[in-house]
Amino acid sequence: MAEVQAFFGTVPGMALLALFASIALALFSSARRKKTRSLDVLGDGTPFRAAAPSDAIPEELPVEREDPDLIERIAVSRHIADLMLADEWTQVGDDIADWETRLAMAAGGARFHDVAADVALSGLRTLIEASPNTELSDLDDAEAEVGHFVDTYERHPGNHVLAALAARAHLSVGEACRADLWPEDLHRDTWRRMARHFLEAGEILSNYDALAYMSPLLAEAHYRQALGSPGGAHRLDELFESWIDLDPSNPLIYEVRADALADVDAYSDEDIIAQADQALERTQDTLGSGGYALFFLPLLERREGARELLDPDLFSGAMLDLASMEASQAEVNQTANALASELRVSGEDSIAMTDTLYVLIRWHLAVIYPRLWSMPETTVQSLVRDAAEAVPDMNPGTLEFKAA
Numbered sequence: 001m002a003e004v005q006a007f008f009g010t011v012p013g014m015a016l017l018a019l020f021a022s023i024a025l026a027l028f029s030s031a032r033r034k035k036t037r038s039l040d041v042l043g044d045g046t047p048f049r050a051a052a053p054s055d056a057i058p059e060e061l062p063v064e065r066e067d068p069d070l071i072e073r074i075a076v077s078r079h080i081a082d083l084m085l086a087d088e089w090t091q092v093g094d095d096i097a098d099w100e101t102r103l104a105m106a107a108g109g110a111r112f113h114d115v116a117a118d119v120a121l122s123g124l125r126t127l128i129e130a131s132p133n134t135e136l137s138d139l140d141d142a143e144a145e146v147g148h149f150v151d152t153y154e155r156h157p158g159n160h161v162l163a164a165l166a167a168r169a170h171l172s173v174g175e176a177c178r179a180d181l182w183p184e185d186l187h188r189d190t191w192r193r194m195a196r197h198f199l200e201a202g203e204i205l206s207n208y209d210a211l212a213y214m215s216p217l218l219a220e221a222h223y224r225q226a227l228g229s230p231g232g233a234h235r236l237d238e239l240f241e242s243w244i245d246l247d248p249s250n251p252l253i254y255e256v257r258a259d260a261l262a263d264v265d266a267y268s269d270e271d272i273i274a275q276a277d278q279a280l281e282r283t284q285d286t287l288g289s290g291g292y293a294l295f296f297l298p299l300l301e302r303r304e305g306a307r308e309l310l311d312p313d314l315f316s317g318a319m320l321d322l323a324s325m326e327a328s329q330a331e332v333n334q335t336a337n338a339l340a341s342e343l344r345v346s347g348e349d350s351i352a353m354t355d356t357l358y359v360l361i362r363w364h365l366a367v368i369y370p371r372l373w374s375m376p377e378t379t380v381q382s383l384v385r386d387a388a389e390a391v392p393d394m395n396p397g398t399l400e401f402k403a404a
Contacts, residue, residue, distance in 0.1 A: 124142060135186070288318075288321035319338070
């Protein structure tokens with residue numbers, strides 16, 4: 001793929017890798033009892049687990065700036081970028097399929113197949129973002145790049161990952177043709193082009209059933225195709241169920257789903273509560289009540305009135321489950337940050353959430369990864385000190401503690 005190779009050739013290697021690594025797929029990620037690693041790419045695969053707290057009350061926790069989640073994302077990005085530069089697209093598809101089969105994930109919970117697919121589509125995305133959107137010819141380079149993805153897929157129809165990438169390439173250009181991004185006199189033409197790309201993506205995907213291939217990537221492509229297609233809204237619930245059945249604790253799925261659930265005309269408050277209960281049930285074996293938190297966190301940012309639907313006690317317990325059920329330190333950092341951020345944004349004096357944050361920090365946080373926090377390091381260390389003062393007599397078996 002000449003255009004992709006040319007694109008990578010113009011960007012300094014480490015800067016590009018840093019760009020890939022900076023992609024945030026979720027505000028937090030799920031804990032899993034059976035974490036896997038890509039041993040061939042990422043070394044010995046040693047997991048990073050939450051450590052037992054010290055008996056002494058710490059004044060502050062150690063800080064690690066090169067956290068495992070960042071290192072693993074960079075490794076995946078570098079591996080896929082190297083294959084793209086060598087035009088080894090069959091190997092790209094094979095490696096992503098292997099990660100997908102094993103649900104291999106970085107320390108923060110991001111699936112390797114999601115990170116890799118994002119890297120594979122990064123050259124096309126750059127071409128789209130560079131378009132001034134003043135005339136249709138501005139997308140000619142992006143259209144040619146879609147052609148390369150389709151040609152690669154057609155040469156290897158047995159590789160379902162290449163089919164998913166070709167469909168996603170169509171969807172990326174189709175989304176770029178939304179009328180609100182273009183001058184009014186081009187709306188009719190851009191709408192037609194958008195419809196054509198979504199239709200062609202649907203034609204590719206019609207040959208690949210996500211459940212038959214056990215492929216979350218195919219399920220995602222099917223969902224995104226319906227999300228942007230006229231008349232596709234009625235299929236979203238069914239397609240979401242297929243996607244989430246294949247990887248129920250993947251936070252990215254709940255992130256994408258939140259965009260549809262934000263529509264108060266399409267989903268009532270009762271619908272939201274029912275789906276939150278379903279999220280709790282479908283992840284109970286691996287996350288305890290953590291699925292409830294997975295469901296609500298992205299929705300709190302997108303749906304007006306979502307906080308009024310939240311059960312603070314249940315949400316607090318769900319967040320604690322995310323950080324305690326064999327969670328990595330990256331996941332503990334992410335979950336603590338998400339809980340602290342929600343307390344700050346909501347402005348509520350929730351005793352349950354505050355106590356849970358202190359318990360989470362005191363008994364599960366062993367090291368601070370500043371990259372995973374949305375607040376200054378000094379603020380995080382202040383929370384550590386507050387937690388140590390508030391929960392000195394914690395009993396991890398009963399979750400009873402003496403409040404300060």
